Amino acid sequence: MVGATDDFVVWKDFPKRLKILLLQKDEASAAETKSKLEEMDYLVSLYHSEEDALEAISKDAESFHVSIVEVTASDSCGTFRFLEMAQDIPTIVISDEHCLSTMMKCIALGAAEFLQKPLSEDKLRNIWQHVVHKALNAGGSVLSKSLKPIKDTVVSMLRIQSETSEHKIEEKVTEIDGKHGCEKTMANDRLSAPSTPQLERGRFPPDREFQDVTCCSVAKKLLQPRKSSSSASKSVENTCDNSISVANTVDALPSKAQHIAAEEEVNSVDGSKTDECSSVKAGSLPSNLHSVENIESHADDVQKKKSVLDYSYLNGGRNNRKKTKVDWTPELHRRFVQAVEQLGIEQAIPSKILELMKVEGLTRHNVASHLQKYRMHRRHILPKDQDRRWQPHRDTTARGCISRPILAYPPYHPNCGAPTNQIYPVWGHPNYRSHGVQMLGHAGYAAWHPPPQSWPWKTYPLVRADAWGCPVVTQYGQYRMSSPRSPMSSDFDMNGDRNEMFRESYDLHQVEMIDQLVKETMSKPWLPLPLGLKSPSTDVVLAELNRQGICTVPPATNAASPDPNDFCG
DNA sequence: AAAAGAATAT
């Protein structure tokens, strides 16, 4: 729990005592604004000149949560300058002006909002939203002291809400503002603007999807399930419906009984458990599969990332009686396999698997069905593999494969913490293609993503984690003579950025061992290759020789080359 | 009765 390590400070009566910098030259109206704000329990520091205001900011960036500055026809430059300088503080511009270009300029310079005078109470009251917005957008490391409690507060409130509604927090948050009795959306991590249509703030990173949520109706519209495409995009795009998401923590999942009770219901008739659109949900589940905490630690990431196990079924709400198919995405399958491995073959029964998987909304039937397929597939695949596995690769007497640690692993690691496919990561099939699911999990798992229409356990090129927990090295992808790196690391490279997480948790020891194995093998070419090591194909050898400037090859070299497709002799 | 597993339907 992230919150457990950090000090989790909740702002009890937020937004009271929010610190506001007020920059207004006209003394009379400044006093008026100030008193209005103070009535709402905001703490106001009034300045009459940009210099003073800027100085105050520069002295201590933490002094203010939000600033309100007035722009006038006669002096807009000062305001612009302030906006430029005060990029770190949400700034609301107020004005008598109705000049569109002035408004534009202010917004372009980063103003959070442009409010036209006279300032109504409502307009002022809601300025806190900008602070929340800021707090949620600030990355964890950048989060200032003054914003931290606000973020914590928001998280806390959302958590309460989520618990109340018995829902996982998803990435869309509605009903933040009960006062207006309408739904505001935090879709893509933003709060809608308080009072006037809000333009995208120039200071936000440009990669954010522009989503101009300006009023309740729009927000609601955005949250409408897209009914027409129930089968087309069943996977991750929608959140207003039943979702199979990770029941991440015990507290998020009140009781096992409830979980099991819920199991068979989620997809059935009554949607009462899942009051979908008003639910508070948090996506962004990186590999560790936590939910609420991610609001804290990844609030800035929340917007784009989709829960890896966010199986959102269109139309899955109360009206839809038809069960929707479970999309056994790689992540879901990975959890399945992990559960199966953890249980061992004898104990791997649907109910237990389901329990271990901790995937909300998934039913025992779903698991049973998948298990059936899984077993059938295994039955089909395994005999071959076993043959292959025990088939001697040339001469195994000299370099028995069994003595190689990497080649002979205990078939099953109960509760070892790291699932076998984490220890023996595999990577994607060259044809690997994610169908729209952003793989946030362990990169090793990413490779479990079955290439379309195929099961993952038979397609990855390097290491095959046995479906029942006995990973077997079957084939090395590329053998590079010039750089005797571990074949794993060479494949890392091909895997791009997914490797970051992978690298992190991958057991370096294994890599070293393989590295050593490869080195040894290369240094003693007269010995037979250990099982799992494959001699380089003719093409690779020729290419490498060519690369090294050797263009003529004696015929004998060619003749000795094995069939590139035959990895085990 | 409930769960698992197999067979069958979609």
Added chain:
DNA sequence: GATATTCTTT
């Protein structure tokens, strides 16, 4: 072919 559903067995 993948998954749901139904049937049969435990």
